[in-house]
Amino acid sequence: xxxxxxxxxxxxxxxxxxxxxxxxxxxxxxxxxxxxxxxxxxxxxxxxxxxxxxxxxxxxxxxxxxxxxxxxxxxxxxxxxxxxxxxxxxxxxxxxxxxxxxxxxxxxxxxxxxxxxxxxxxxxxxxxxxxxxxxxxxxxxxxxxxxxxxxxxxxxxxxxxxxxxxxxxxxxxxxxxxxxxxxxxxxxxxxxxxxxxxxxxxxxxxxxxxxxxxxxxxxxxxxxxxxxxxxxxxxxxxxxxxxxxxxxxxxxxxxxxxxxxxxxxxxxxxxx
Numbered sequence: 001x002x003x004x005x006x007x008x009x010x011x012x013x014x015x016x017x018x019x020x021x022x023x024x025x026x027x028x029x030x031x032x033x034x035x036x037x038x039x040x041x042x043x044x045x046x047x048x049x050x051x052x053x054x055x056x057x058x059x060x061x062x063x064x065x066x067x068x069x070x071x072x073x074x075x076x077x078x079x080x081x082x083x084x085x086x087x088x089x090x091x092x093x094x095x096x097x098x099x100x101x102x103x104x105x106x107x108x109x110x111x112x113x114x115x116x117x118x119x120x121x122x123x124x125x126x127x128x129x130x131x132x133x134x135x136x137x138x139x140x141x142x143x144x145x146x147x148x149x150x151x152x153x154x155x156x157x158x159x160x161x162x163x164x165x166x167x168x169x170x171x172x173x174x175x176x177x178x179x180x181x182x183x184x185x186x187x188x189x190x191x192x193x194x195x196x197x198x199x200x201x202x203x204x205x206x207x208x209x210x211x212x213x214x215x216x217x218x219x220x221x222x223x224x225x226x227x228x229x230x231x232x233x234x235x236x237x238x239x240x241x242x243x244x245x246x247x248x249x250x251x252x253x254x255x256x257x258x259x260x261x262x263x264x265x266x267x268x269x270x271x272x
Contacts, residue, residue, distance in 0.1 A: 034091045035125065042087070042097060043137060048129065051138035054079040057128045059142040063120060066149030068234045072115035073128045080112035085131045088116075090232055092124035094150060094197065098232040104223025108244030110182050114225075115241070117234040119149035119195065151197040154235060158207070164190040168265030172251050180247050183269060185224075187217070187239045189255055191263075195231040212237050214256040220249030 039048070058072040075083060088098035098118050120126070127141040154161065167190040175184040189212060196209030215227040215237075224243045243251075253265040 034096075035127075038089060038091060038096050042089075043129075046137055048137045048139045051128070051130065051140040054138050055128050055130055055140040057126070057140045057142050059126050059144050061143070061145060063144055063146035063149075066120050066146035067152035068117045069120050069144060069146055069149065070115065070117050071126060072113065072240075075112045075130065077109060077111050079130075080107075081109035082132045082134070083112070083130045084133050086114060087129045087131075088118070089127040089129065090118060090120055090124050091127070092122045093119065093232050094121060094195075095230045095232055097230060099227050099229030101225045101227050103225050104218075106219040106222035106224040106243050106245050108182070108242070110179075110242065110244060113184070113240070113242045116237070116239050119152070119232050119234055120144055120146035121150040122147045150195045150231065151199070153198050153201075154192050154194065154207075156192070158192070161190075161192045165192070166190060166255075166261065166263035168253060168255075168263065170251055170253060170265050170267035172267055172269045174247075174269070175242055181244045182242065183219075183245065183247075184240065184242050185217075185251050185267075187215075187237075187241075187251075187253060187265075189215075189237045189263065189265075191236060191257065193231070193233055193235045193237060197231075209258065211258055212255050213258045215239075216254045217241075217243075218252045219243050219245030220252075222249075224251075 054075065056074040063069040073086060083103060085100055085102045087100045089096050090098055101114060123145050125141045126144050127139055129137055129139045131137050169188045171186040173184055174180060175182045191212050193211040194207045194209055196206060198207045200207060209231060211231050213229055217224040222245060247269055250266050250268045255263045
């Protein structure tokens, strides 16, 4: 189901881009056609409410590196406790739906933070859409000036990258030492996350798409979140997130890529 949504959104996005002449100088207020196609493919005819005051989206106005653009989503406790999923979108990317994160019990009822790094192919609105347990959708957006992120070459030689592929670095710590149930984790997965748009300068051929498309994170036996993602997540996927759980419970991660490789990681809570 999710893969069909990603494919439909990508088709809608490409059609909109051709209609706009594939112009990287298009301003934020010219993105209506692109977003309308993505919205219909992803959420149908559902109404999306203004998320101001409920979703704080942080992103640079002008990115230093279009292939690794940091974005962060923060939701206050009174709203976050009722959020069941979060979808990130980059309107002008060939595959605009970056990822959908579905939350579990260990996501908690405190303030919620999720940060990652994405590719941005041209000047575009970046959106965060939260769905609540009562079926409502809320959105906030930021305009980011960046271009070429989806076709930027990998930072490592393919053979070298393959040797470390799937290795994880997981760090955990108390977000608030006075509140031992509120914790924060940082997850990095070694993976080229090839978009399929990068050209080998020697052969002139495109490197096949190879990316992490599923991640499941548990605190002990409780789900923090599961993710379904696409090519817009940067090389070596990186996530920072808050969660709640017993101090002795480990963070357990299972990741899969689109070539059916499975990677596992585990870490115990540290005090700093």
